[in-house]
Amino acid sequence: MLYLALVDCNNFYVSCERVFNPRLRNKPVIVLSNNDGCAVSRSNEAKALGVKMGVPLYQIRDLVKKHDIQVLSSNYALYADMSNRVMNILASYSPIQEIYSIDESFLDLTGFSNIRALAGEMRQRVLQETGIPVCVGIGPTKTLAKLSNYVAKRHPKSKGVFSINELTASQANSVFENIGIEEVWGIGRRLTASLTASGIYTVAQLRQADIASMRAKYGVVMAKLIRELRGESCVSMEEVAPAKKQIINSRSFGHAVAAIEDLQDALAHFVSNAALKLRQQNSLAGMLQVIVMTDRFREDQPQYHPCITVPLITPTASTTELQKWALCGLSQIYREGFQYKKAGVILTGIVPADFHQGDLFACQTAAPGLMEVMDKINARYGKGTLKLSQDGSRMAWAMRQERKSPAYTTDWQQLPICS
Ligand SMILES: [Mg+2]
Structure with missing residues (x-):
């Protein structure tokens, strides 16, 4: 069984701000998108007050005033740098890391011993060295690692680490019964509406759905998603749209x-x-x-x-x-x-x-x-047909593919030779 971890920073932008401004701790805080439009990061206190993700600031002015919510503009240079520090620490825990977004990273921990303790140590070290709290979800597939992380975030008893791999089948099922399908990686609002219309509300129900008919109705990505939920690793990164924040x-x-x-x-x-x-x-x-x-x-x-x-x-x-x-x-x-x-x-x-804002001083x-x-x-x-001269002309850094057989049929230089 694979042990894939998803490490996700808690309320990342807010947490970055709190590292440098301790007065923001234990208070409702939100960070706004570009041009101070919408709330894109919320502290737990702000979430508890009902501030929804993506809500425009003008719609919550009264709430902000009433509860003295601290409102900040986004500081992407800070977040990017903090992200880099967190990712660097995480990288030391596994040779296989996929940075999925500014505040999320997958790590392959398969083969390591005492993975729970390792995950706890990871959290502790990231917190100590960067000030950023993270949660770790572990599962046999990326989709389940994501879901584990969701559980780790919401249940204080988990102490920030949750592993589906350690559950018995019936324990896992009761976890799945309590999570709505909208929390599954790759299931957006429209799919949620369509699935609930056909009576599928929980992850447990989705896992039990008939793969063939679900594939016929929703396509191959859905079939893979159900397999992933059943513990069979098959969704690669490209098949789920990455976060657009970066x-x-x-x-x-x-x-x-x-x-x-x-x-x-x-x-x-x-x-x-x-x-x-x-x-x-x-x-x-x-x-x-x-x-x-x-x-x-x-x-x-x-x-x-x-x-x-x-x-x-x-x-x-x-x-x-x-x-x-x-x-x-x-x-x-x-x-x-x-x-x-x-x-x-x-x-x-x-x-x-x-959204483009012109540069007053720019030349044409x-x-x-x-x-x-x-x-x-x-x-x-084809990709790379036309490119700038700087782009990959030396290729000294190219990926190692030593065990790859020659391109017998697609490269004139590598045609098989009879002698
Ligand atoms: Mg996060």
Whole structure:
């Protein structure tokens, strides 16, 4: 059985603020979205007062006044940096980590002993070293790890750690009977409405649903979701839409690299991936963060895990613009003499493309429509057909695929040879 953990920061933006302003503790606090529009993070006290996620500030003015709710604008540079610290600590607990969003990370703990104690230690260390409280959910699939985390968050008795793997079948079933389907990863409002209309209200009911007929009605993703709920690991990350608050593109290299040119090459590649995702969701990024890191499992080598946040004067989705600033950030944090094993870019401060605020001092931006043309060509002729010259031309960092057989049928250079 797999032991997958989902570590999720509690009320992340609010928690970040509280680290630096202890007066906010034990008080209702909310953090607002860009331009102070809506509540995007709420302390438990604010939740208890009935402040709903995403509610516009103007709708709760009376409540804010009455209960002296502390209202803060978002500070994405802070959250991104705190996120980086939390993720760095978590990374030391498993070689397999997937940073799922700014405040959530999956860790594969399969094969470790005493996993509950390990999870408790993880919580303790993150709290001590960053001030951020987290909860850990453990399950045999990602979907169940998410659900476990939901339980860990809500039940004080769990002390922040809950593992479905440790339950008997009947214990697990009674947990599932008490959770509504709307809490399941990937089930949104519309699916919830449709499922409840056909009499499926709880996770227990969804687990028992007939897979073939559910596939016929809702498609293959639903079938996989039910399997995941039954403990069979099959949903990969791409099949559930990631949080749009930020876009991350990062990767461990096949081989460590030391030259800045190789890091530039990798980073430019990650930026173009992230920028494409940004354009696909029709958004702009107001800030980017560059991370590079050495191999933390090589204790014999000097370690260096810097990160830098670059605020952008004007939110943008242009690959050229984002690459320029990412490389600028890299040049600030790069140090010679280290073997770098991983790099990445995080786009944050994301706003809808039509939210765009012009830059009073900007000159005419180069080639409007260029990105649109590039995306269209790549969509038609394949990813990477047209790219900027910086993007992945050296590839010294490329993923290790040593056991991969040659591309016999799709690459002229790798055709099988008879001799
Ligand atoms: Mg969270």
